[in-house]
Amino acid sequence: MQRRPVVHKKQSRDIFLFILGGVVLFFLSGMVDELRVYQGATIAIYVIAISSIILLTGYSGQVSLGHGALMAVGAYAAAVTRIEFKLPIILCFVVAVLLAAIGGALLGAAAARLSGPYLAGTTLALAIGLPSLANQFTVLGGEQGLLFDVGFPPLSLGEEFTQYKWFFWIAGLAALISMWIIKNILGSRYGRTWRAIRGNEVAAQLSGINIARSKILAFTISAGIAGLAGALLSMTIGTVSPSAFPLALSFSLLAGAVLSGLTTLGGAMIGAVVLVAIPEIADVVAHRVGSSERVTTNLPGFLVSALLILTVLFVPNGPVEQHRARKAKHLALKK
Amino acid sequence: MDLLNTFLIGITAGTIYALMAISMVLVWRSTRVVNFAQAGMALLSTYFGYEAVSRLGSFWIALPVAMIGGALVAALVEIILIRLLVKHSSSGPIAGVAPIIATLGLLGVIRSISAMIWGGQDLRIVGPISNDGFTINGTTLVFSPLKLLILVTVLVLMLILSIVFQKTNIGLALRASAYAPEIARLSGIKVDWVRTLGWALAGAAGAVAGMFQTVNGNGTLSPDSIEFSLLLVSGFIAAVIGGLDSLIGAVIGGLVLGLMIAFVLMYVSSGLFFIAPFVILLTVLFIRPQGIFGAKAARRA
Numbered sequence: 001m002q003r004r005p006v007v008h009k010k011q012s013r014d015i016f017l018f019i020l021g022g023v024v025l026f027f028l029s030g031m032v033d034e035l036r037v038y039q040g041a042t043i044a045i046y047v048i049a050i051s052s053i054i055l056l057t058g059y060s061g062q063v064s065l066g067h068g069a070l071m072a073v074g075a076y077a078a079a080v081t082r083i084e085f086k087l088p089i090i091l092c093f094v095v096a097v098l099l100a101a102i103g104g105a106l107l108g109a110a111a112a113r114l115s116g117p118y119l120a121g122t123t124l125a126l127a128i129g130l131p132s133l134a135n136q137f138t139v140l141g142g143e144q145g146l147l148f149d150v151g152f153p154p155l156s157l158g159e160e161f162t163q164y165k166w167f168f169w170i171a172g173l174a175a176l177i178s179m180w181i182i183k184n185i186l187g188s189r190y191g192r193t194w195r196a197i198r199g200n201e202v203a204a205q206l207s208g209i210n211i212a213r214s215k216i217l218a219f220t221i222s223a224g225i226a227g228l229a230g231a232l233l234s235m236t237i238g239t240v241s242p243s244a245f246p247l248a249l250s251f252s253l254l255a256g257a258v259l260s261g262l263t264t265l266g267g268a269m270i271g272a273v274v275l276v277a278i279p280e281i282a283d284v285v286a287h288r289v290g291s292s293e294r295v296t297t298n299l300p301g302f303l304v305s306a307l308l309i310l311t312v313l314f315v316p317n318g319p320v321e322q323h324r325a326r327k328a329k330h331l332a333l334k335k
Numbered sequence: 336m337d338l339l340n341t342f343l344i345g346i347t348a349g350t351i352y353a354l355m356a357i358s359m360v361l362v363w364r365s366t367r368v369v370n371f372a373q374a375g376m377a378l379l380s381t382y383f384g385y386e387a388v389s390r391l392g393s394f395w396i397a398l399p400v401a402m403i404g405g406a407l408v409a410a411l412v413e414i415i416l417i418r419l420l421v422k423h424s425s426s427g428p429i430a431g432v433a434p435i436i437a438t439l440g441l442l443g444v445i446r447s448i449s450a451m452i453w454g455g456q457d458l459r460i461v462g463p464i465s466n467d468g469f470t471i472n473g474t475t476l477v478f479s480p481l482k483l484l485i486l487v488t489v490l491v492l493m494l495i496l497s498i499v500f501q502k503t504n505i506g507l508a509l510r511a512s513a514y515a516p517e518i519a520r521l522s523g524i525k526v527d528w529v530r531t532l533g534w535a536l537a538g539a540a541g542a543v544a545g546m547f548q549t550v551n552g553n554g555t556l557s558p559d560s561i562e563f564s565l566l567l568v569s570g571f572i573a574a575v576i577g578g579l580d581s582l583i584g585a586v587i588g589g590l591v592l593g594l595m596i597a598f599v600l601m602y603v604s605s606g607l608f609f610i611a612p613f614v615i616l617l618t619v620l621f622i623r624p625q626g627i628f629g630a631k632a633a634r635r636a
Contacts, residue, residue: 057432061431061432063431063432063435063436065439110617110620110621113620113621114620116369116431116432116435117368117369117434117435118575118620120369120371120435121369121371121568121571121572121575121616122613122616122617122620124371124567124568124571125568125571125572125612125613125616126613128564128567128568128609128613129609129610129611129612129613130610130613132606132608132609132610133610135606136604136606247564248443251439251443254436254439255440258429258436262429262432294450294451294454295451297450297454298447298448298450298451298454299447299451301443301446301447301450302443302444302447302448302451304443305440305441305442305443305444305446305447306440306444308436308437308439308440308443309416309437309440309441309444312420312429312433312436312437312440313416313419313420313423313437314423316423316429316433317429
């Protein structure tokens with residue numbers, strides 16, 4: 001009981017930091033050019049998607065290669081509610097979260113029985129299979145996909161307020177809110193339960209944790225967040241189609257999460273920035289070297305994959321964790 | 336007639352999946368890693384095969400070239416990547432997922448490198464004999480001389496592999512290292528090199544699967560082709576149906592999967608091409624999670 005006020009103080013500090021971060025970002029968006037604003041929106045979306053993977057893989061220890069498919073579920077849910085029922089945009093995002101969470105719960109019920117490579121393979125099959133289902137139903141628009149239009153920014157924001165800046169505001173706000181929620185979930189009883197399961201499943205079971213239920217819960221929450229990211233991603237693209245959610249998307253998200261450090265939520269930014277920056281870097285490199293078009297188009301994929309392997313081999317717990325470990329070692333040596 | 340057609344198509348596709356599953360099983364038995372890059376390695380070896388066909392003009396010379404190429408690539412991957420992985424990332428929260436992530440990364444690297452070298456246009460490998468169906472009593476079957484040849488070749492290779500495993504010293508070393516690495520090491524087997532050998536055999540088997548998958552399909556070869564996405568998933572699913580630890584299980588798993596996909600596409604809907612394997616996998620995992628031939632304990636690894 002006596003610890004209460006301390007926790008409370010820390011929480012209000014965190015809230016303050018979140019709000020401050022948000023305000024800084026929103027003012028920054030006014031000062032850079034359109035392309036950077038668009039990239040900023042993409043980074044915010046990747047932050048959401050990567051943190052959903054960090055929650056699932058880093059904390060509950062389940063690997064999913066199917067998050068691209070869950071993002072597709074969210075995106076289609078949002079687009080269909082927008083087109084068929086003409087709901088306000090925020091409700092579309094809520095529907096996206098809910099439907100993706102339901103999908104995640106179903107997948108999680110299967111996943112709770114599987115471990116390691118079995119789970120990875122099953123979700124891989126889903127990631128390849130699910131987007132092609134869209135071609136089966138006319139309401140989902142087939143190969144061309146559906147239009148997803150969030151509308152113009154409200155006039156009250158001024159005449160000069162561009163569409164991209166509007167995207168960035170929506171995505172940035174969504175990222176801040178979802179990071180806030182995930183951070184609290186991970187700090188709560190559920191977060192500790194997941195870490196206990198990841199550490200030692202048998203020991204966790206012996207101390208009264210319902211393993212299957214906790215794992216399914218982790219999958220459900222993670223899927224809901226991924227669904228939000230999917231809806232936001234299709235907002236920036238303007239359409240929802242199977243080709244927007246290829247297997248490569250699931251891979252890049254996993255790569256982003258590993259680069260961020262699978263157990264450090266705060267690192268999600270690192271992975272997101274890298275994922276957005278790599279195509280740019282590859283472009284510059286390709287121009288410098290003056291290579292052919294084949295090399296240019298495949299260089300980003302190569303860089304992401306190579307970075308993924310190198311991280312797993314040499315910085316397996318992510319840069320933030322690595323830095324922390326080195327500092328702890330340093331301090332221990334000093335004493 | 337439809338029934339016979341579907342059956343024969345399923346069996347042919349099934350033998351190719353079985354080869355892919357065998358290569359997954361060989362890797363799993365030697366290093367306890369599910370190699371998600373196996374289809375990528377098969378793709379790379381098929382490109383080697385393509386180079387050999389276009390230079391030397393013969394499919395039958397190209398096949399061993401692809402196999403040797405595939406074996407070398409796989410052995411190199413084991414020596415460079417997997418040994419480092421075991422050394423660096425076998426503890427901490429990432430230990431359980433590190434091999435999965437590393438092999439996925441490898442898949443990405445192989446895919447983008449092959450796309451850089453050969454990508455852009457669709458390349459063609461022409462099969463050694465005609466893929467036009469046999470004609471019986473005036474009706475033309477889908478089953479062709481080429482499919483018959485694939486069937487026979489794969490069966491012969493499986494026979495050779497099982498003789499190697501059951502009758503030779505190398506086979507004994509492979510089995511011993513998989514069954515009890517510590518004891519095998521104590522009895523003088525160089526377990527590390529046996530593991531590399533396991534990977535090399537897997538690479539060769541994958542190369543054959545890749546070559547046949549290409550000529551059995553429409554003959555074109557591209558890094559993003561549907562054939563190789565399917566090979567990636569089917570090899571894994573066939574191995575899981577059989578129970579990851581058993582070579583015979585892999586063969587049966589491949590055949591079962593091939594037949595099931597063929598019948599679903601024929602009698603339910605051809606639009607289920609990609610989702611059918613997923614449903615089959617989930618069904619198997621729910622009914623018999625350890626696979627047909629898997630030991631109960633295999634799941635724990």
